[in-house]
Structure formats: C-alpha cells, structure tokens
Amino acid sequence: MDFTHILTDSYTLTLACLMLASLVILSLHYGLFYLCVGRYRGQKNKKASPETSSKLPPVSVVMTAQNDAEPLRDNLLYILEQDYPTFEVVVVDYRSTDDSKFILQRLSQNYTNLKVVRIDSDVNGYEGKKYPFSIGIKSAQYDLLLLTDPDSVPKDVTNFCWIRQMVAAYTGKNTEIVLGYCGIQPRRSPFNWLQQYDNLDYSVEYLGAAIHRHPYTGCGRNMSYRRSLFMRSGGFIYHYHIPDGADDLFVNQNATKTNTVVALDDGAFTVVPPQPSLRQWHSYRRHRSATHRYYTLGLKIFRMIRPLAVFLFYLSATLLLVGGVIPWYVLLGVLALKLAWQIVTVYRAADRLDVKPVVAWLSPLFEIYFLIANTISAIVPLSKKK
Numbered sequence: 001m002d003f004t005h006i007l008t009d010s011y012t013l014t015l016a017c018l019m020l021a022s023l024v025i026l027s028l029h030y031g032l033f034y035l036c037v038g039r040y041r042g043q044k045n046k047k048a049s050p051e052t053s054s055k056l057p058p059v060s061v062v063m064t065a066q067n068d069a070e071p072l073r074d075n076l077l078y079i080l081e082q083d084y085p086t087f088e089v090v091v092v093d094y095r096s097t098d099d100s101k102f103i104l105q106r107l108s109q110n111y112t113n114l115k116v117v118r119i120d121s122d123v124n125g126y127e128g129k130k131y132p133f134s135i136g137i138k139s140a141q142y143d144l145l146l147l148t149d150p151d152s153v154p155k156d157v158t159n160f161c162w163i164r165q166m167v168a169a170y171t172g173k174n175t176e177i178v179l180g181y182c183g184i185q186p187r188r189s190p191f192n193w194l195q196q197y198d199n200l201d202y203s204v205e206y207l208g209a210a211i212h213r214h215p216y217t218g219c220g221r222n223m224s225y226r227r228s229l230f231m232r233s234g235g236f237i238y239h240y241h242i243p244d245g246a247d248d249l250f251v252n253q254n255a256t257k258t259n260t261v262v263a264l265d266d267g268a269f270t271v272v273p274p275q276p277s278l279r280q281w282h283s284y285r286r287h288r289s290a291t292h293r294y295y296t297l298g299l300k301i302f303r304m305i306r307p308l309a310v311f312l313f314y315l316s317a318t319l320l321l322v323g324g325v326i327p328w329y330v331l332l333g334v335l336a337l338k339l340a341w342q343i344v345t346v347y348r349a350a351d352r353l354d355v356k357p358v359v360a361w362l363s364p365l366f367e368i369y370f371l372i373a374n375t376i377s378a379i380v381p382l383s384k385k386k
Helices: 004-008 010-039 050-055 069-080 100-110 130-139 162-167 190-211 227-233 248-254 278-288 297-323 328-352 357-361 363-379
Strands: 059-065 087-094 114-119 144-147 177-179 182-184 223-226 260-262 270-272
Touching: 010 190, 010 297, 010 328, 059 069, 059 130, 059 162, 069 087, 069 100, 087 100, 087 130, 100 114, 114 130, 144 162, 144 227, 177 190, 177 248, 182 190, 190 260, 190 278, 190 328, 190 357, 190 363, 223 227, 223 248, 227 248, 278 363, 297 328, 297 363, 328 357, 328 363, 357 363
Parallel strands: 059 087, 059 144, 087 114, 177 260, 182 270
Antiparallel strands: 144 223, 177 223
C-alpha cells in the first residue's frame, strides 16, 4: 500500500497529522485518567480493626439543608448510625420553610450526636451555601471534617463504614484533604446512563489528577478536610461573592500535591438520586462548571485539550474520508483503535467505581454529545435570575 503521494499534498498531510496527534492525545488521556482510576487500589478493602478503633480521631460530619425535609428524613439516619467511635453530625438548617425543622428536632431527641444550627434569616446578602456551610464548620467541635449533602447517602448501607473508610485515607501527617467519590443511583434508562457517564467523566478527571499529585477540584457531596486548614486559609472569604464553588474553589485554592489524597474504597462511596429532567440536569451541570473561569490559565488550557482533540479527531477523519485520498478501511481501522481503547479504559474505571458497563459501551456516543452540549453551555451564559 503506497501512501507516498500524501507527502506531496500539504492539505492531506495536515489532516493526517491532526488525526494522529489527536489520537495520541486522547489515548494518553484515557490511560492517564480512566485506566489510572480503574487500576488504583490505595486503601481498598482496608478495614479498621477493633484494636485500633479507640485510636480513630473524632469526626464532624457537616451539611447544609434548605427545604430538604424529604432527603433528611430518608438519608440522615444512615449517617447517624455509622459504625464509628466518636463523631457528630452538624446540620445547618438554612431558612427552610418546610418540615425540616420538625424532622431535625425529632432526630435530635434520639441522637445526642446530632447538632442542629438553624439560620432563619439571610444576614449577609451572599447567595449560595458558603455562608451556612462556614457557620456549620465553625460550629463543629472536631478538627476532622466530613462534608456531604442531605440528598447524598453512603453507598454501603449495610456495614455503615463510610466514615471509617474516609478517615482511613488520612495515612500521612501532611494529609489535609481527602477527595471521595459520589455516584448516581442507577436506573434503566438512556437518560440515566447519560448522567452516569457525565458523573463518571467528571469524577475520573479530578480523582485522576489527584492521584497524579495535581489536585484541582473535588465533590462536596463526599469530601473531607481539616477544620484547621479551613480556618488557616480563610475558608470561603476570598470567593464569598461567587454563589457556586464551596467545594470546587476551596479545593482549587488549597489542595497541593502533598496534602491531598483520594479515598476509593467501596465503603467510602456515596450516591445521590439522578436529576429528574433534562432541564434540571443541564442547569446542575452549568452551575457545576460556573466557577471554572476562576481557574489558572494553565488549568484552563489543560481542560480544553481533550475536547479539542475529540473535535479535531472526528473533523480530520471526516474530511479525509470525504477527500478519498486515504482508503476508508484505513480510517475505519484508526477509528476502531480509538474506540476500542476508549471503551476498555472507561470500562475499567466504571467497574472500579461501580458504574453500569453499558456506560462504557456507549461512552463514544456520550463523548460526542458532551462535546456539543459543553460548547453550547460555554457560549450561553448562566441566567442571572435567582
């Protein structure tokens, strides 16, 4: 097979180089993130023995709630019943008008380790949950903080070992931040698979970056850090004016290669219900990415490399196919190589994080979907309405 004629055609040569360069970048991305998370073991299956239980540090679980009566009623018991020697659960009831107050009062009567902080009025004018969260952290009595949301529940509801497995990640004296994983409750629907892939892709990137000692964000539904770090760094004071980013910007500004680790034991996972509608889900995703513009220039460029590589790969392959200079079966072979490596690596990560295998098989289609959806989200600004 002779391809020497391509060397004399600058247009075809440029497209071929773009396709191969994009293939290399994508292959490295799948390997460095998906495969890395899929093969990571860390604290997996490490259980705290009874002899060391007395040495476990006390923990304060902190969450904020605003009209979350139903999630509090359904989920809070799974946290209050955790198998851990000394811990408290601090719930900041922020301007709730539903039955949250009564549910928390009833639970407080049965659980002495539940501390409820009620805020009835907005005294500072800031939007978002940073103000109530900071109140909850300052109200906590222990240095080790474990952060979650009312709609988030430990995935293992039989062993009640969530706190133990998150604390087990504090293996070094310099560890100050532990990044956990929060999954989406599975449903048998394409919309749920789409949400599962989006959450998997987002989680793999920040977990993989932390494993490679370059942490930049985390998930506030399952995260731990030290209260002393929060107080020493000023907490949210530098970005109080930004409604979003109580988890994202705090980790971005305070995580380093030496003070941050990940907790990927199965017992350390939490799960949340899927978004009920496409509109609500897209709104959630837009708010999740609203703080990315405050990243450093280098991190912004890094996050743009992968979607740009996806776009250039499919664009160059399509133009080469239309031009007919390179045989279609050669292009098909390159495409098959890319898809095979992508599915294998995504499958490894999905299996590690207990995500349905169908998500891995459909990942090439989802990747193209998010290339379009994220481009639209970047062009259309967030609504200014509260």
